[in-house]
Amino acid sequence: MGAAVIIAVDGPAAAGKGTLARRLAAAYALPYMDTGLLYRAVGRRVLDAGADPRDAALALQAAQALTPADLDRPDLRGPIADMAASAVAAMPAVRAALLDFQRRFGRAQGAVMDGRDIGTVIFPDATAKLFVTASPSVRAARRHRELEGRGIAADYAQVLAEIRDRDAQDANRPVAPLKPADDALLLDTSALDADAAFSAAMALLAPRLNAG
Numbered sequence: 001m002g003a004a005v006i007i008a009v010d011g012p013a014a015a016g017k018g019t020l021a022r023r024l025a026a027a028y029a030l031p032y033m034d035t036g037l038l039y040r041a042v043g044r045r046v047l048d049a050g051a052d053p054r055d056a057a058l059a060l061q062a063a064q065a066l067t068p069a070d071l072d073r074p075d076l077r078g079p080i081a082d083m084a085a086s087a088v089a090a091m092p093a094v095r096a097a098l099l100d101f102q103r104r105f106g107r108a109q110g111a112v113m114d115g116r117d118i119g120t121v122i123f124p125d126a127t128a129k130l131f132v133t134a135s136p137s138v139r140a141a142r143r144h145r146e147l148e149g150r151g152i153a154a155d156y157a158q159v160l161a162e163i164r165d166r167d168a169q170d171a172n173r174p175v176a177p178l179k180p181a182d183d184a185l186l187l188d189t190s191a192l193d194a195d196a197a198f199s200a201a202m203a204l205l206a207p208r209l210n211a212g
């Protein structure tokens with residue numbers, strides 16, 4: 001019996017990873033995990049304690065106490081949750097605490113997992129790795145539309161500034177920085193809608209997934 005099929009989908013915020021990864025999971029009949037929710041839930045727990053998300057001791061405690069129910073919380077998105085997640089995600093101890101959880105999930109039945117370091121750290125031997133990007137302005141426009149769709153008033157310039165801040169924080173951290181794995185397949189979705197991105201991803205993945 002071969003190893004579980006793992007498809008790693010990494011890339012920056014609002015590049016279209018979540019939508020794409022969900023569709024790939026359905027197409028290949030694999031479980032899906034949005035690993036950003038783990039960091040979001042840890043950040044949320046620290047905020048709930050009335051503390052600064054940069055408090056490393058509390059963040060580690062929160063990561064160790066995380067339960068699957070935390071991932072279903074309705075308050076894991078929005079600018080404050082975004083920055084809290086990005087802050088706790090920069091902490092090596094928090095990342096280490098969440099590593100086994102992610103590996104166990106993937107190894108159980110295979111998986112499509114989206115995040116920042118799935119192909120570089122969590123599953124360096126993944127069956128296939130996609131690195132999904134789009135220009136900051138396209139990603140900000142998408143995030144802006146998504147917020148407005150949810151009835152949240154948002155200022156485009158501010159959304160763009162937050163995307164740039166988060167990119168910098170995620171790419172410049174010393175531990176598991178956001179970068180493509182050497183063997184990742186690159187997919188730029190700047191000029192692609194969700195359907196076109198899915199078709200392009202399926203075409204990129206086919207040689208790796210049908211090879212045996």
Ligand code: DC
Pocket residue numbers: 013014035036037039040082085086087089090114115116117118166170
């Ligand atoms: O994908 P997202 O926007 O939900 O991720 C939230 C934050 O968590 C983001 O700042 C990057 C971080 N993250 C990470 O460091 N590693 C992952 N595998 C997933 C997310």
